[in-house]
Amino acid sequence: MPTLTELKKFAQYHLVRRVHDHPAREEELGLVSLGYDPARFADEIRALSDRFEVREVEDVRYAGRAHTIFSVTTPNAHAAKKRLLVLSGVHGNEHAGIVCVPEIAARLERERDALADVAVQILTPVNPVGAAELSRLNGEGYDVNRDFVLFLTPEARVVRAAFDAFRPDFVVSLHEGPQEATFMFANEHVSAALADRLLAALVAGGTTLADKDYFGATLRPRGLSPSSPAARAVLRLWAATLKMMPTGEFAARRGLPELTLESGWRSPDRDARVRPHVDLVLAVAHELTHAAATTH
Numbered sequence: 001m002p003t004l005t006e007l008k009k010f011a012q013y014h015l016v017r018r019v020h021d022h023p024a025r026e027e028e029l030g031l032v033s034l035g036y037d038p039a040r041f042a043d044e045i046r047a048l049s050d051r052f053e054v055r056e057v058e059d060v061r062y063a064g065r066a067h068t069i070f071s072v073t074t075p076n077a078h079a080a081k082k083r084l085l086v087l088s089g090v091h092g093n094e095h096a097g098i099v100c101v102p103e104i105a106a107r108l109e110r111e112r113d114a115l116a117d118v119a120v121q122i123l124t125p126v127n128p129v130g131a132a133e134l135s136r137l138n139g140e141g142y143d144v145n146r147d148f149v150l151f152l153t154p155e156a157r158v159v160r161a162a163f164d165a166f167r168p169d170f171v172v173s174l175h176e177g178p179q180e181a182t183f184m185f186a187n188e189h190v191s192a193a194l195a196d197r198l199l200a201a202l203v204a205g206g207t208t209l210a211d212k213d214y215f216g217a218t219l220r221p222r223g224l225s226p227s228s229p230a231a232r233a234v235l236r237l238w239a240a241t242l243k244m245m246p247t248g249e250f251a252a253r254r255g256l257p258e259l260t261l262e263s264g265w266r267s268p269d270r271d272a273r274v275r276p277h278v279d280l281v282l283a284v285a286h287e288l289t290h291a292a293a294t295t296h
C-alpha cells in the first residue's frame with residue numbers, strides 16, 4: 001500500500017494543472033521503468049507502415065530535440081462501421097501503455113478479418129517528452145490529462161484534433177498507477193454489462209484485477225471504477241473551478257464511451273503490465289464489431 005505521504009503527492013496531481021516547469025521525474029511512488037527507448041520505439045512504429053497508415057502528427061520540441069507523436073491507423077478506416085480511438089502514453093512515465101503498441105498492432109493484424117468493420121487509430125506516445133524523460137508531465141511541466149478545458153498543451157490539442165477528424169465511437173486511454181494490479185475507470189457512457197464483459201476478457205487473458213484503486217477505495221466490481229453521480233459532480237466542479245478535465249470527461253461530454261485503463265506500475269513484470277493494455281484494446285474492438293453487426 002502507498003504511504004500517506006505518497007497519497008498526498010499523488011493527490012497533488014489532481015489539483016494542479018502545471019505541476020512543475022519541466023518534465024520532472026516521479027520516483028516517490030514506486031514506479032518501475034520498463035526501459036522505454038524513444039529511438040527504438042520510433043523504429044518499431046515506422047516499421048508498421050506496410051500494414052498500417054503511420055503518420056507523424058506532431059513534433060514536440062524539448063531541450064533542442066523533436067519528440068514525435070505518431071498516429072497508427074488500420075487500413076480500413078474509410079469503410080469501417082465503427083471507430084476506436086486509442087490514447088497511448090498521455091502520462092509519459094506510464095510505459096506499459098506505450099510499449100504495448102507494437103503488440104496491439106500485431107494482434108489487430110492477426111485478427112484483421114474478424115475486425116474488418118472496426119477502424120482503430122492509436123496516438124502514441126501522446127506525451128513523447130514525458131515518455132523520454134520518464135515523467136508524467138510534458139516538457140513544460142503540464143499534466144496533459146488535466147488540459148481538456150483550456151488546451152494549453154500541444155499534446156491535448158493533438159488528441160482533440162483526432163476526436164474531430166477520426167470521429168471515434170469509443171475511446172480507450174492507456175495508463176498506469178501506483179495501485180497493485182489492474183483496474184479501469186469507465187465514463188458514464190460505458191454500460192455495466194459491457195464493462196463486465198471487458199473485465200472478463202482481461203481475466204481470461206491472465207490479468208489480475210485490483211480490488212482497490214490507488215486511493216485505497218474498494219472497487220466494485222473488482223477491477224472497475226464506474227462513473228457515479230458523485231464522481232460526475234466532482235468532475236463538473238473540477239472543470240468549472242480549476243479548468244481541469246481528463247480525457248474521460250472530455251469524451252463523456254461528446255457522448256462517447258471511454259475507458260481509462262490503469263495497470264500497476266510497481267510491478268517489474270513487463271508482460272503482466274503490458275497484457276491488459278493489449279487485451280482491452282482487442283476486446284473493445286471485438287465488442288464494436290458485434291455492435292456493428294447488430295445495428296443498421
Ligand SMILES: [Zn+2]
Pocket residue numbers: 090091094175176
Ligand atoms: Zn496516467
